[in-house]
Amino acid sequence: MTTQEISPGDVLLDIQSMELRYGAAVAVRDISLKVKRGQLVAVIGNNGAGKSSMVKGATGLVAPSGGKVLFRGADTTRMSAHAKVGQGLVMVPEGRLIFPDQSVEDNLVLGAYVHGGLKGGRAKQTRDKVLELFPRLKERLGQQAGSMSGGEQQMLAIARGLMAEPQLLIIDELSLGLAPKIVDQLMGVLSALNRAGLTILLVEQLASYALAIADHAYVIANGRVAREGPSRVLARDPEVMEAFLGRKKPAA
Numbered sequence: 411m412t413t414q415e416i417s418p419g420d421v422l423l424d425i426q427s428m429e430l431r432y433g434a435a436v437a438v439r440d441i442s443l444k445v446k447r448g449q450l451v452a453v454i455g456n457n458g459a460g461k462s463s464m465v466k467g468a469t470g471l472v473a474p475s476g477g478k479v480l481f482r483g484a485d486t487t488r489m490s491a492h493a494k495v496g497q498g499l500v501m502v503p504e505g506r507l508i509f510p511d512q513s514v515e516d517n518l519v520l521g522a523y524v525h526g527g528l529k530g531g532r533a534k535q536t537r538d539k540v541l542e543l544f545p546r547l548k549e550r551l552g553q554q555a556g557s558m559s560g561g562e563q564q565m566l567a568i569a570r571g572l573m574a575e576p577q578l579l580i581i582d583e584l585s586l587g588l589a590p591k592i593v594d595q596l597m598g599v600l601s602a603l604n605r606a607g608l609t610i611l612l613v614e615q616l617a618s619y620a621l622a623i624a625d626h627a628y629v630i631a632n633g634r635v636a637r638e639g640p641s642r643v644l645a646r647d648p649e650v651m652e653a654f655l656g657r658k659k660p661a662a
């Protein structure tokens with residue numbers, strides 16, 4: 411599913427001093443962040459901290475007003491979102507944005523559009539691998555996507571992202587509107603995908619879930635990086651815990 415042309419440890423995504431504005435409003439003030447091949451990196455932070463805006467700047471949906479976005483070593487700051495998908499930078503957006511009136515199968519085909527849909531044998535192979543990961547979707551290929559549960563729709567959004575054969579999969583707010591049990595299941599899927607070699611950037615408000623599966627994490631506040639480090643360390647940082655995990659002291 412992922413191509414192996416880059417050696418382990420290479421930096422896939424390198425955001426350098428990003429600034430992003432909506433008119434006069436500054437959403438991202440100064441964010442620098444790296445994701446190395448093979449990592450699962452979490453970005454946590456409260457509502458309005460600038461996480462989604464950073465992702466939009468990284469994926470080309472909104473042009474940053476300052477700084478650089480390097481992907482696989484090349485400056486992609488001004489590259490379109492579509493071109494970036496072709497390079498392997500794929501996003502599962504906040505709110506999933508699946509096509510509710512289309513079938514599960516059609517939603518998957520749309521994920522492969524960047525490689526010419528399912529016409530090629532390679533895309534069919536990718537589809538089979540993706541459906542192995544999500545047997546629930548395999549059983550529902552003909553079902554209207556909008557009639558599935560929230561958890562199933564999130565599975566479909568991830569599966570559709572995988573159809574584009576990402577080098578890096580960015581997932582914005584996986585947990586949005588989902589019950590804790592479903593969030594747990596989906597986090598398990600992401601962890602398994604990462605162990606199988608997929609590089610993931612997980613942007614998540616539910617910090618404890620994200621820190622539990624990530625190698626490395628960034629805490630965003632007011633459009634800046636407030637903290638950065640190994641997830642294990644951040645999960646025990648009293649300030650991070652108090653601000654995001656609702657606890658006053660590190661767990662014993």
Ligand SMILES: Nc1ncnc2c1ncn2[C@@H]1O[C@H](COP(=O)(O)OP(=O)(O)OP(=O)(O)O)[C@@H](O)[C@H]1O
Binds near residue numbers: 456462
């Ligand atoms: N299209 C927009 N136009 C103007 N301001 C925006 C726009 N989108 C976001 N903002 C503002 O930018 C700031 C950062 O928002 P952003 O959505 O990036 O934060 P976030 O950390 O992802 O929060 P959430 O988890 O609630 O989405 C907020 O103050 C928000 O109101």
